[in-house]
Structure formats: C-alpha cells, structure tokens
Amino acid sequence: MSPIPVFDVMNAVGLVAFAVVGSLKASDARLDLLGVSVLGFLTALGGGITRDVLVGRIPAALSGSNDVTWAALGVVLAMVLARIIEERHLLDHPALLVSDAVGLAAFAATGALVGVDAGVSAFGVVVLAALTGVGGGTISDVLLDRIPFVLTEDFYATCAVAGGVVFVTATAAGVDPRTAAVACAAVVFGTRVAALRRGWELPRL
C-alpha cells in the first residue's frame, strides 16, 4: 500500500494502536468479546475501508492486506492489557497516545496518496487524508452511540486536515507526491503531539 518503507512501519504501529484503542473503548462500554473484536478491527481498518469505497476500490482490508494481521495483534494486546490494568488508565497512557499519533500520520499520508492515484480534486485529497485517519474512530464512536470524539473536543482530526492541506499545497507547488506525503506525515505527527502536550483545543462558535 505505501510506496515509502518508513510508512510500512508507521502503518503497522498505527494499526496496532488504533485496534488497541477501539477494543479498550468497547470493553469499557461493556461490549462482549465479539463487540470488542469488531470495534478493534473497525477502528484500525474502518478509515481505509471507507476511503477505498469512496474511490471505487475493493477495500484492501478485505483482499489480503497485512493490515488485518496488525489489527488482530492490537485486539489481542488490548484483551491481555485489559485484564491487568483498567481501560481508562490504558487509554490515557503516553505510549498509546504517541503510537496513535504515528498511525494518524501514516494513515493521513497514505490516504492523500490514494486520493492522488484516484485523480480526485484537492478538496478530495484533503477529505481522503482526514477520513483515512479518523474514519475508523468515527465509525466506532457511532457504533458505541456517542458523538465521535473527533468532532467535539479533541485537537485530532484537525491534525489530519492540516497534513492533507500541506500535501495538497506541496504537490501544487511541484513537490513530488512521495516527498509531500512525508511532509504530510510529519505535520500530522508534530501537530498531534504538540496538541497532546499543550492541551490544544479548537474554539467553538
């Protein structure tokens, strides 16, 4: 999926982290083992699946991608961890938050590249970058009967949108898409970590 080796590593880290987050949220909401597994897989794979459906591809997650293995690893890891430590403490753990930021960066960058491949507009590229990053968490929150956290208080989707805008601006200025994707990932990760450290929030109307 990703033409740049470092993205393979970031992608794997992100899939595990996203699956852990999804499974822990499901467990915290008292879902059963199937629900915990489904939410783990969906949080990890849902953004990429939605993106692939929008550009008219059979989702990579259904056609033999390794992504499924990493997501499964995350689900199992969450199940083990949840027996040792309380879900809410795990969800706030810095290691998980940073891994999640790595995933957000990789997903946004690969989403932007898929958008370029599919020939969508600049707006479409930003949407696909953001959606690949936050789509899985959004679907999971909807299934958990909550307003998706990305829409309410966290400075999270904004990082993916910023990365998408950087990507679009760079490629419009003649930068190679692969280089632009690295810049995109760096912006997403950097803004996300800064937001976590400094408690950034977007204003309300």
Added chain:
Amino acid sequence: MSPIPVFDVMNAVGLVAFAVVGSLKASDARLDLLGVSVLGFLTALGGGITRDVLVGRIPAALSGSNDVTWAALGVVLAMVLARIIEERHLLDHPALLVSDAVGLAAFAATGALVGVDAGVSAFGVVVLAALTGVGGGTISDVLLDRIPFVLTEDFYATCAVAGGVVFVTATAAGVDPRTAAVACAAVVFGTRVAALRRGWELPRL
C-alpha cells in the same frame, strides 16, 4: 451534474441552505469549529456522496464539483450568523426553511436522474431520489447521536419519496426524464412547503 439550468440554481441554493443547517445544528450541539465545518459539508454533500457510492461512481464532491464551494459558503455564512443570532432561532427562520425545501427538491430530482442513468430499478430510483435529498441530514444526525429527524416527526423525507414516485410514474408513462425531473422537483417543493405551513405529520402505528 444537472442537465436543466434551473436545477443549477436550485442546487446551489440548497447546498448553501443544507450547509447552514448542518453547521448550526453542530454549533448548537457545542461542537468545535472543525465539527461545525464537517457537519456543514456533510449535510450538504453527504446525500450526493452516498448516492454516488451506491451507483459505483467516485463522488462528484471529491472530484472537482462546484458543490464544494457552495457548501463552504454555507459553512461560513452559518459561522457569521451564529455570532449574531441564536442557532435555534435561525434554524426556524422561514428563509432557511424555504431554501432548504428548494434544495430538497433539486437533490431529489437530480438523484432520480442519476438513478435512471445508472440503470437501477423503479424502487432504486425512488431510493436514490430520497437518499440524495435526506442522506446528508441523516448522516449528520447520526454523528450528532440523534435519531435522524427525517425518521421521526417531520413531513420531510416523505416529500422526496413522493417526488421520486412521481418521477418513476411519469417516466413509466413515457414522459421524458428531464420533464419528469421538473415534475419531481415541483412535487417535492410543493409538498414540503405545504407541510411546513400546515404542520403536516405522518401518523404512527
């Protein structure tokens, strides 16, 4: 997208109105600026995106349609208006309700035409007409963690369904699809305005 000039105008009015409604609802639900923007865009563009996915097209909204500009205008307009007047008063304003009805009519008519182009069944045409009209609002309500208003008390989706049925009946009787689309839009707009003026509601079981 629309082969009939008046639909271009109606479509633009509707996109602005739908985006205003979505952004105001998001602001009223205390979402942040990103959430307000996302809900505005989704309310305006979500119906057409869902329709395009169902008929196997890359959504027009992602591949360079002007629709995005109109939706953006609506988001900005909502942000300006929400600083002056309270959201709930704006959402009930007759100018917004009529503009919204114009959009519902244009979206249902273009949805029906897309269905004919894609070769779907009569049932499929009615579904696509209604979905193009109400899909964006439905997705937004789901993200706001509410039962979509179109399913509960308003006489709203029923207007789009009625328009779809008129379209299907007319084309089955040999009427040209463009003429049938105008009749569809007229029925949607007429029934929606009548429902607003007279407080129509569907019965419950």
Added chain:
Amino acid sequence: MSPIPVFDVMNAVGLVAFAVVGSLKASDARLDLLGVSVLGFLTALGGGITRDVLVGRIPAALSGSNDVTWAALGVVLAMVLARIIEERHLLDHPALLVSDAVGLAAFAATGALVGVDAGVSAFGVVVLAALTGVGGGTISDVLLDRIPFVLTEDFYATCAVAGGVVFVTATAAGVDPRTAAVACAAVVFGTRVAALRRGWELPRL
C-alpha cells in the same frame, strides 16, 4: 442471487422476518409510518447493500431484485401485526425468532459466496458473511440511536462469524463452494437456535 434453490426460500423467509423486526423496532421507538417503512426495508436489505458496495457492485436491492418485494411484505405484515399485538411481545415470538435465524443463515451463506466471487481474502469472506447477516440490523440500531444489539449481549453475530469460518475452512480443504455454503447456513442456523434455547452469551473482558 443464490445458486441453490433452498436458499431462495430461506432468503425470502429471512427478508420478511428481518423487515418485520426492523419495522416493529421502529414502531416501538415511536417512529412515524415513513420511519417504520425505512427501518423495515433497511433491516432486510441493508446487509446485502453494504456487502455489494464493498465488493464494488450496484446493490441488487436497487437493480431489480425480488428481495424488495419480500421486504415490502414484511413491512406491511408488521404494520398489521402491530395493530393487534404489542410490539415487544411480537419481537420475542418464537416464530419470528426462528424465521430470523433462517434469514441470518441464508444471508451469511450468500454473503460468503459473493465474497468468493469477488475474489476477497479468507478474512474478507468471513467479514462479508457476517456483514450480510447483521449489517441491516446494525444500521437500523444506529439510526434508532442505540448501540447495535449484535455488539452487546446477544449471541447473534457470532453465529454468522462461525458460519463464515466454517465456509472458509471447508473451501480451503477443497470442498465445493456450494456445499460449503450449505454447511455455513446449517452452522449459523444451528448455533443461533441453540443460543436462543440455552440463553448463550459471550463473555466480557
């Protein structure tokens, strides 16, 4: 849609049962007639529509399938029944629960066959089998602003997953897909009826 005659019968029984369940849940949630109809159709047809979108087909339900007629029959049946008996009593009726299990079995088996046709991975086949079975109910519960029941307490989606795993294992062992589909349906139906009789539940973490 189904290459095996008995599946046509099971499919029809399931569509009627699923539509009855969806309409009754909507009526119980005080939705109006349109909402009751939409939820009935979506519960019956939503799983197959989602599956078809994922494998890049225009949904059969929109392109002339008889499935729509069976779903319509279920909606009408629910409306008639709901005037006679209270929704909650109907939803627990053994005839409805068994018909629903028949549908779950038929949908999972046809979903697996569609996955094989589309050339997805073994994981993809299991996902499509389960999604065809539970997708409609999941969408309906989301629209009714609930955590989908398949994720929380019932031993329901697990039956479809088990059927999908049996299908994948059998075909990997060289069994003909049609035979494997019959085995899949048998496992889904058998585990679902056993779960109902014995009150099976999955553990939580």
